[in-house]
Amino acid sequence: MNTPIPYGKQHITEDDLKAVTETLLSDFLTQGPKIAEFEKAFAEYVGAKYAVALSNGTAALHLCAMALDVNEQTNVITTPITFAASANCIRYCGGHVFFADINPNNFTLDIDAVEKLIASKPSGFFKGIIPVDFAGYAVDLEAYRKLADKHGLWIIEDACHAPGGYFIDSNGNQQRCGNSQFADMAIFSFHPVKHIACGEGGMITTNNEALYKKLLFLRTHGITKDPQLLEQNDGGWYYEMQTLGYNYRLTDFQAALGISQLKRADDGLARRREIAARYEAAFNNKAYVLNQSGSVSGHAYHLYIIRTEQRKALYDFLRTKNIFCQVHYIPVHTMPYYKGLGHQKGDYPLAEKYYDECLSLPMYPTLTNEEQDFVIRSIHEFFNN
Ligand SMILES: *Cc1c(COP(=O)(O)O)cnc(C)c1O
Numbered sequence: 442m443n444t445p446i447p448y449g450k451q452h453i454t455e456d457d458l459k460a461v462t463e464t465l466l467s468d469f470l471t472q473g474p475k476i477a478e479f480e481k482a483f484a485e486y487v488g489a490k491y492a493v494a495l496s497n498g499t500a501a502l503h504l505c506a507m508a509l510d511v512n513e514q515t516n517v518i519t520t521p522i523t524f525a526a527s528a529n530c531i532r533y534c535g536g537h538v539f540f541a542d543i544n545p546n547n548f549t550l551d552i553d554a555v556e557k558l559i560a561s562k563p564s565g566f567f568k569g570i571i572p573v574d575f576a577g578y579a580v581d582l583e584a585y586r587k588l589a590d591k592h593g594l595w596i597i598e599d600a601c602h603a604p605g606g607y608f609i610d611s612n613g614n615q616q617r618c619g620n621s622q623f624a625d626m627a628i629f630s631f632h633p634v635k636h637i638a639c640g641e642g643g644m645i646t647t648n649n650e651a652l653y654k655k656l657l658f659l660r661t662h663g664i665t666k667d668p669q670l671l672e673q674n675d676g677g678w679y680y681e682m683q684t685l686g687y688n689y690r691l692t693d694f695q696a697a698l699g700i701s702q703l704k705r706a707d708d709g710l711a712r713r714r715e716i717a718a719r720y721e722a723a724f725n726n727k728a729y730v731l732n733q734s735g736s737v738s739g740h741a742y743h744l745y746i747i748r749t750e751q752r753k754a755l756y757d758f759l760r761t762k763n764i765f766c767q768v769h770y771i772p773v774h775t776m777p778y779y780k781g782l783g784h785q786k787g788d789y790p791l792a793e794k795y796y797d798e799c800l801s802l803p804m805y806p807t808l809t810n811e812e813q814d815f816v817i818r819s820i821h822e823f824f825n826n
Pocket residue numbers: 497498499500523524526527573599601602629630631632641642643
């Protein structure tokens with residue numbers, strides 16, 4: 442039997458090990474110089490002014506919501522096809538989550554559905570939108586910015602799936618995911634299944650200095666030692682906790698791993714695009730594949746998704762071949778917790794139909810052509826074609 446082929450996998454090199462062990466033997470275990478170095482390198486990579494490293498992507502979402510003053514009166518729109526954290530961050534702050542249906546062609550939040558939802562409520566009802574670069578497909582944030590400006594909304598871009606992804610704006614320029622040209626803030630995750638692994642880790646990028654400063658505060662308990670900000674100063678030991686924050690720090694050795702991984706991010710992305718092109722070629726004339734991720738310029742291919750009516754049987758068949766596909770995602774509004782808040786199955790038919798048919802195929806830079814060919818052959822075999 443072949444060795445198991447998962448849908449995603451991290452890749453740790455000798456250089457990564459060296460970076461981590463060197464940092465472990467340095468003076469700083471938790472937040473030290475590697476954090477600033479990682480933040481600077483990551484901000485440059487996505488083309489944003491500021492970056493704030495955090496303990497995970499969910500913490501990043503939570504601090505974005507806090508920095509934007511989300512509270513019990515705040516209504517926010519996001520997509521039902523995402524990891525639950527994209528919505529949960531609003532709940533952490535007591536706010537209310539509204540979903541809009543997806544675009545069945547690229548599986549991301551449908552801007553027309555968002556516009557309709559906004560129009561169905563009184564002016565000022567909504568405060569923000571959280572679009573997700575789902576699977577690595579870069580959302581057209583220029584269009585979202587226009588809509589948001591019309592209604593006075595903020596935007597948090599959930600770019601967990603899309604480091605290195607981009608869309609083409611109306612001037613023909615590439616706009617990188619997370620460059621915060623159009624979003625107020627963007628967030629990333631460094632969970633091992635994502636493009637860059639820190640074990641656990643997250644990042645917020647922004648071009649807004651006021652938000653950046655707020656985030657630094659919130660990351661460490663709302664504490665400051667900055668003499669210019671202190672209300673009084675009792676001496677060298679003195680600090681003030683000025684607002685209620687958290688401990689959402691990343692450790693220095695995780696940042697060292699992140700820096701080392703970031704250096705290979707473009708190579709990994711190029712390989713992901715190659716794999717995507719091979720899948721597309723294998724399935725583009727197959728009637729049993731209703732729809733697939735396809736080769737879209739700027740796609741970061743965190744996931745490669747095909748849609749088929751026989752999804753469950755195919756999933757089970759591939760498992761017998763030691764191929765472990767995955768389903769992304771169970772619609773968030775159908776989770777028992779969200780049903781408890783009044784959301785119902787049937788609310789977003791396109792998202793639910795997508796869920797019935799979607800399957801994420803193996804997609805990671807170290808997947809070999811031979812392994813991918815085996816995956817493709819096995820799918821052809823299942824459909825006898
Ligand atoms: C992974 C992920 C998150 C959460 O990141 P963690 O680092 O696991 O907390 C949020 N949103 C999306 C779309 C994700 O894929």
